[in-house]
Amino acid sequence: MSETWPLGAVPADELRVIRFKPAFHRCDPDPAKDYGIGTVTMLWVLRVGDLAVVWEVFTGWDLPTDAFKAAVPGCIHPLHQNGAPGPREASGGAVQWHTPGPQYEGHEGSQEPCSITGGTCYVSSGFLLASELLDLLRIEGDDAVWKRLRELLDEVKVLPEPGSPEAKLADAAAELEASINDRNDRWEPVRQAITGDWVDDMRQIVERRLGVEAGSMAVIGDPAYSAVLDADHQLEVARDAIAAARARVEAG
Ligand SMILES: [Zn+2]
Numbered sequence: 001m002s003e004t005w006p007l008g009a010v011p012a013d014e015l016r017v018i019r020f021k022p023a024f025h026r027c028d029p030d031p032a033k034d035y036g037i038g039t040v041t042m043l044w045v046l047r048v049g050d051l052a053v054v055w056e057v058f059t060g061w062d063l064p065t066d067a068f069k070a071a072v073p074g075c076i077h078p079l080h081q082n083g084a085p086g087p088r089e090a091s092g093g094a095v096q097w098h099t100p101g102p103q104y105e106g107h108e109g110s111q112e113p114c115s116i117t118g119g120t121c122y123v124s125s126g127f128l129l130a131s132e133l134l135d136l137l138r139i140e141g142d143d144a145v146w147k148r149l150r151e152l153l154d155e156v157k158v159l160p161e162p163g164s165p166e167a168k169l170a171d172a173a174a175e176l177e178a179s180i181n182d183r184n185d186r187w188e189p190v191r192q193a194i195t196g197d198w199v200d201d202m203r204q205i206v207e208r209r210l211g212v213e214a215g216s217m218a219v220i221g222d223p224a225y226s227a228v229l230d231a232d233h234q235l236e237v238a239r240d241a242i243a244a245a246r247a248r249v250e251a252g
């Protein structure tokens, strides 16, 4: 019986890397320096452009006995005298999202360039998916895990970096929207007054007396309504200008 294990086709935009951090034994009598012991950590790194998602697995693989003893020759921990204590189970660790901009309002970025994406980095992490991913790995294997990580990466929301052209445009757009809403609130009574029954009455009168089809309210010539239409037009122009500026920024 033989089983083939074909290498799956990796989507062209993805960088997939699995790395292992070694196990350790770093007991220290000074509690401030006592890092205890740890098993090999397996890191799944999926990078797409300047976004990345990282998932940790604590494998349960301890240091070999000789290396364990040699790491801290004088260790007095009662469970460490014959090497690492007992076999340990693998467990899923945190999922981390790395993005070039904040993922939520007030998100602080790292000062150092990111070791994974290479640039300014905003990191968030959570443990909620740890066991789901480990189950997926054990039941379906690596392809299923990479697909799930890709979904998690595609779901991440990135806000523009504060002070960037994108952020300034977003602020301008928000200000414009606020002024539109404010203006709409103030104009609403006027709008209601001239677009309700009154317009139907006027249309009927115009059509009956002049014998023309007065489908457009602008034809009726009410100055207030013309002002509303004109203001709407000006706002459309402003909206278009912001959209065009945003497109230029996004195009680089
Ligand atoms: Zn120890």
Ligand SMILES: [Zn+2]
Binding pocket: 098, 099, 114, 115, 116, 117, 121, 122, 123
């Ligand atoms: Zn990072």
